[in-house]
Amino acid sequence: MRTVANTSSRTLRLLSLLQARRHWPGGELADRLGVSPRTLRRDVDRLRELGYPVDATSGPDGGYRLAAGASLPPLALDDEEAVALAVALQGAASGSEGADGADGAAEPALRALAKVVQVMPPRLRRRVEALSAASVRAPWAAAAGPDPAVLLTVAQACRDAERLALAYTAADGARTERSVEPHGLVRLGRRWYVVVWDLGRGDWRTLRVDRVRDAAARGGRFRPRELPGPDAAAVVERSIRTAPALHAVTAVLHCSADEARSRLGGWAHVEPLAAQDDGGPPPQRCRLLMSTEDLDWAAFALVRARCDVSDVEPAALREHLATWVSRLSPP
Amino acid sequence: MRTVANTSSRTLRLLSLLQARRHWPGGELADRLGVSPRTLRRDVDRLRELGYPVDATSGPDGGYRLAAGASLPPLALDDEEAVALAVALQGAASGSEGADGADGAAEPALRALAKVVQVMPPRLRRRVEALSAASVRAPWAAAAGPDPAVLLTVAQACRDAERLALAYTAADGARTERSVEPHGLVRLGRRWYVVVWDLGRGDWRTLRVDRVRDAAARGGRFRPRELPGPDAAAVVERSIRTAPALHAVTAVLHCSADEARSRLGGWAHVEPLAAQDDGGPPPQRCRLLMSTEDLDWAAFALVRARCDVSDVEPAALREHLATWVSRLSPP
DNA sequence: CGATCGCGGACGAGAAGTGACCGCAACCCC
DNA sequence: GGGGTTGCGGTCACTTCTCGTCCGCGATCG
Known part of the structure; x- marks a missing residue:
């Protein structure tokens, strides 16, 4: 088992255990954590002080369970769950929903996805790629959304202020290789746009993410410039001349x-x-x-x-x- | 800010911070956590001992970043991200994909969803319900999947061995109220089935989840019985006489x-x-x-x-x- | 080269965590 | 209703960890 005998480590493990199964007898928990039942009770108390409400029932068949609290505890997911999560979030972020509005959840989904893949072991990342490549895209959605992988790379680069190298196909079909500093990702209607400072041109540009290929972070970080507008959404809005014909x-x-x-x-x-x-x-x-x-x-x-x-x-x-x-x- | 000055609480907060942004200067982290830089280094060490690989770079512009490790650390999500996640997972679990196979991710998605909603504060749960009710279901998927809420309730009851009260509409249209002990959830083709011990009839039954309404855990736990087959999937497979006409x-x-x-x-x-x-x-x-x-x-x-x-x-x-x-x- | 930043050892005061007790209360089954 | 099981929490003594403040070292960038 684990060799770490730390208190905070144990608290974290207790939290995972409580998430993995709803109901735990106290004795078993104490056993798994390698401490006395008294210490387990203290650990549960600690969790409660941290804001995670742990319900307890006494009597035979009693035990502990994690209830819904005021704030969300860190989620301890296993490998399969993490993969399923990443695939689902990819779908939600680049998805073809939201034709009538009604989902403002695309952008948070993308943020969550960035968090997950950042810490995801490579073997899991490969499984996500394989699965999302194999998953069928319905014909009506085939051309709808951008490549989830590109979208994710761009989102991460925006969040972390990292330079990006990418290939862009302009509206007239011309393909160019660009090096850019991404400043903001905006969803407008059904499309994703990214506001970038184009290093080659020395000017601001608004790119459609579904026209981006081979986006890759070039490692270098940059200091954000002042946007040519109040925020990225405004910049995109202004640069969009032709609204999609509804x-x-x-x-x-x-x-x-x-x-x-x-x-x-x-x-x-x-x-x-x-x-x-x-x-x-x-x-x-x-x-x-x-x-x-x-x-x-x-x-x-x-x-x-x-x-x-x-x-x-x-x-x-x-x-x-x-x-x-x-x-x-x-x- | 927070009043808890605990060590484990701080470790948890450090983990969230490292997940929220890729790159952090050490000074800023120490500042946010309200400790000296030396203690921050010790906290980082603690995280490393727990298995989270924290990369550090020195020199000006140096700092810490959370890298991909051997296992997945607990995810620290904010409210919006959690809601987006729940909605995405609902879609993935009850979704209309998988016609050609190709997604074995539905069942892990359901497990992950169960974990999330179990600890989700009520206000967030309400937002999830509102959002998934408002989110448009495309006409081709309207009648395809079961109600995500019912599916989730059933999945949780299976996992936790809790009795379930539900209303079932049989194939011939007859509606009955039942009290059951759910033993296993199986996805076959595009449908979800649940293998239950029907308390009223004193026998095993296989129910189609999309025909279940008003499922609610009745609180009582039960001791799992021995299934009338090697596993739940086999039971369902055997009880399905009419395969969906492909x-x-x-x-x-x-x-x-x-x-x-x-x-x-x-x-x-x-x-x-x-x-x-x-x-x-x-x-x-x-x-x-x-x-x-x-x-x-x-x-x-x-x-x-x-x-x-x-x-x-x-x-x-x-x-x-x-x-x-x-x-x-x-x- | 120097500034900046991360690394880690040492030390001492203070604060915890821990296990072993104990009696008490809730709950289920017989 | 009684007995067994389980969780609750107080106390006490001992151990361990935590934390800030020193310090010098090494890596990196301009």
Whole structure:
């Protein structure tokens, strides 16, 4: 077992043990830590003083358990959990969610990911890479997000003020190798941007992270310069001229609003339509409202509703549907 | 600041600091911890003895940094990071990935999630719930996975051997309230199953987690019984009679294999087809191969390829496409 | 070369941690 | 209801660790 007989080490180990299993008999804990039960009680007290609420129950089958406290204790994860965590965070950070807003969690996810990989042993890092390479990316998300590895490298370099060498493909397709000082990472809409001081050009630039390749920290640290704006987000906002074209989609679905909602799963707004006043039993109708950047998604949502559709707007989506029909029609 | 002047508390804080930023000058660290530089060095030593490799560089611009070690140190996350982490793990655990296998990470993700929420302060837990409720579920995933909250409750109860009260909707639609002893959680294909001892019936049952509602730990712990099989996975496997019908989809895409791959993003297998020997310049063709449970996905993949499609198999998918066409055709 | 920073030994005052007691209270099973 | 199990916390004496202040050494950068 471990040879460290330190008090703080033992406290840390106790914390891990309490996280690994919910319920521990006191005797077993004392045994594992190699101390007397009395000292274990003192250790538990110490944890409580540190703010981690440890519940205890007496009687046979009694023991200790770690409860939810005021602050988050350090998480002791095993290898598999850490790998799963890194993969999940990669997905969340570079993910294709947040079309309608609703997740402000991408940036904290990225920070957490940076913390994890910084201390992750190389063998685990390899497993993460293998797994995230093997994990299938659904077709609708294939071109959506940036490479998680690049995103992470950039985020770390920003946090640690380290110079970065990277290859950038500009909007016109020109590829350049650049050496930059990254100052801030900003998520705008569905894209990540990084504000950098371009060492070759001696000026500020805003780069789209999904156009960056082969980012690598060059080791050297730099002293942050003053940004040409109040913060990185403002710089990006200003440098974005062409906002991504959002399509406001509406359509009438020939089913009840509840049915449509259950099939679309909150991805689109659905509101019931008043029955038409034509005498007969009014057919169920509802109106679908969504806004998206990708007409394929909109079209897919329409089909997913599993009912007839009419009054589709905008015209571009109607054309899109016509293309689908012509492609899918049997020759 | 903090009033705890304890040594172990300080060691923990030092660990957090080292995780929060990559590079720290020793003086600043000593300052923040409120100790002399000499004591800081001793603290760093302590961390090293605990197995955390702390690199140090001397000279001006020197300082400490936490390197990757042999094992993963406890992660010190702040509130936002913890919330992002929980949301990401929920997605990974209940997620709709893994259709083709390729992610064995769901189960460790669930374990990690259980650890996190167990110690998560209530205010953070509320934020996680709010965020995951607000986060849009794409239509193709709406009905796919089980409720993450239920999944988590079940996983915790399995781990901690706690009795569970739940409402179950059987395959025939009958709803029953049950009290069970959960013994194992198994992911098979895309579904989660839980092997339980049903207290009301006095027998083993295999429940589909996506059919469980209102799962709540009833507090009481139980002594695990011997499973009616070598392990939980075997029990589930045996109790599954009707395997989910997988559709083996093939089609010919009228574009190059590379184009198709880049558009489908590895979600389907694509292989080039030999040019036909008809004299003229051979058009680019490739064959698409995929297996899915949901024909909507398959159809969507076909459109997503952005080219003409022919020789679609199976017949069910052709019918599916015909339905799409009729629905989408302008009236 | 000198300034800056990390390294680590020595020392002494003070503060802990530790185990072995003890009696007490809660809880479960018989 | 009683007995066994388990956690709680006080006390005491002994040991150990912690901490700040010295000091000289070596590495690194400008």
